[in-house]
Amino acid sequence: MLRLEQMVNFVRDGYLFASRTRSRAGVAPDSHEPVALRMMGSRAVLVRGEEGVRAFYDTDRMQRDGAMPAFIRGPLFGPGAVHGLDGEEHAVRKNALADMAYDDDRVESFKTLVAEELETILAGWRGGSGTVHEDTALAYGRAALRWAGLPISTKEMDRQIRRMHRLLDNFGQPSRNVIGWIERYRLDKWAGQLITDVRSGKVQAEPDSVLSHMADLRGPDGELVDARTAGVELQNLTRPTVAVARFAAFAATALVDHPEWVARIRTAAGENLIDVPEATAFAQEVRRTYPFVPMLPAKAKEDTEISGCPVKKGQRVLLDFVGTLTSPKEWEDAGSFNPERFLEVDDAEDLVAFIPQGGGDVRAGHRCPGEKIAVTALSAAVAALCRPGVHISGETEDRTFPWTQMLTRPSTGVRVSA
Template sequence: MTQTRPARIRTEQAPGFLRWGYLFASRLREKAGLPATSHTPLSLTLLGKTSVLVRGEEGVRFFYDNDLMERHGAMPTLVQLPLFGDKAVHTLDGEPHRVRKNAMTDLAYDNDRVADFQRLVAEELEAAHGRWKAEEGNVHDDAALAFGRAALRWAGVELSDGEMDRRVRQMNRLLDTFGQLSQNPVAMVERVRLDRWATQLIQDVRSGQVTAAPDSVLAHMADLRDENGELVEDKVAAVELQNLTRPTVAVGRFAAFAAAALVKHPEWVERIRAASQQAGGSLTDIPEAVAFAQEVRRTHPFVPMLPALAKKDTEVSGCPVRKGQRVLLDFVGTLTSPAEWRDAGSFDPERFLPYDGVEAAESITAFIPQGGGDVRTGHRCPGEKITVSALAAAVVVMCRPDVTISSDVKDTTFPWTRMLTRPATGVRISATG
């Protein structure tokens, strides 16, 4: 194949990333004169290193090709440590990654275990709905608490109600302060506290001081082994226990986005309400709610981009990539690209209704709200079934006739330049008694 030169911006772009947030990639492409439909790779300097920014289906396939890309050392430590944890599965490659990833996928992606989570999250959301009858809540905080409590119960972590709420709120605070220079130290402090708590829990299970339920997620993480069959360090097991629970708390941000989207698209409130009523009031397995949740994940910002390092000299879209060069996958640009999605700028859950279940939607190469590639061999998040289950159930609850979501502009808008972003109010919500 004839190699072509990528569009290039030579000056350091880290200040622009901090200033533009989720708009960073699109602003760079505009600066380089690339049209919105173009998937031409863009060469830029980031943190003193030449990087290649890719997007679209070809970019996704390239980024998640394990023969071409590796993750270890790709992400800055200040990002990796608070968000994923030290020596987490996200930083592994090759056989160590395959073994660790499969151990976690066996738990988070199993349909019977997902069904257990659905039951628990329904209970927690019903409790939140009850609280909304007593006093006004906000979707972000209340959903994050409900999702996090369900995740810890699902994992077999037995805590008092007060202690469980405290741990979930720590996880939520970590996510709410991560990525902002002024508040990132808060995220680091919460990471240290959570690591200390989870490590002690793993040590207590391993020593027999705490009995984990047989076949529970906690029991499996306490027995987590590496590619040689050896037990991983206590702290590593603790990090991965959190990586099977804390991301569910982050779905509270999508719940806030979903609430704002329901205000803007009331016709879907009626459709989802009718479908739930026809299903006997069920919160789970409502196709319209699942489709709505998937479209929220497509159109609302969560991950701006992720990095990898080229393992060898190669090329993408005819443009050369050198060994050791950082490759950045543009998540926002891929999820909203006019070249990948029909009427990409519109909010249309209908596009996901033909896909029966999460696994079917994962077959869409450009659908990467929580990563792409194969869930077992690649770096796609194994918790997508849990994520969509939690979010869709929350959508059903918010569509109930006794629920009122604030339509104030403060509740339905959010800044694209802040990471991680959400409506500042969390989206206020109430229910009649």
């Protein structure tokens, strides 16, 4: 039972925090035993595995309000965002977002857009070069903003995408967090004004577009939410797609390490970039094995118990994402990179321990409603990177990244040419 204050260790250790905390507590590396600690001046418990996931996403037992530190929550999600809501307010807001990002017809429209944008990126690489992270961030961002129906120029899109990119590169890091806050302020001002302009009629939004629905975003009382909050949620339907570029960079390094999959995906895909099962399976294994979310916090709404560990009302519960995604108790041959494990899976969201971008139920819980879009974007990039003539750098600096930095990625962005 470890009761030392761990916030400093979390900032220092990053994605290694949970494993190091278990080690300091004397818990075996493959154990799912909860670990007690102190976080932000109060008691907390660190959990992992299926039982931990089920407890963490049980909205009857856990709440999000007040659980996440402001220096992370503020720049990443924005004020008033769905991520910090509970109860009826959360349900109404979450369903409004899921109606956009989780709807199959809208996902199909995104597929077409992201394929077009990735083809543009591929054309830019031919006879030249680029970096996977920066270029896919632009492709994903343009596809997301077009999908949302934003009536703005490509130049303006790229301006806002780069702000999102800088926010993701800097939030939560003590030495650079102020940059994240600055970009959050600029993005909120831009998106809030766009919502205001749509509501006033100054800007015309296409009927049934994501933009028009966010401009009409309402609370449980049926009243319009304020323009800033609606703008925050508009971003929360688009900015996470830009973040998937980190996975694209990791996918590039994984393709270098597993060239047999390059040939296999190339053969399966032909000229297609979407709906390639082998590329999707590869993308899912990248999401399982490479670091994205280190852990998330919730607060117990009542006295409860997780894996035999008592949890008091108001106590923080920390879900170990990395440990759950790589646990040998949850995954066969967990330490190996094996996309085959996903080829026979009809719906990866049904796997309780598969939580690269959250778990639980999309509409009733806190699972990210944009997961279908994230997988679509990443698998399309995987197929693009397997095209004949595309060369991914295998240099050490393109294939390594710090596990102690959040959010992490190869510092080069992974260089590529065609």
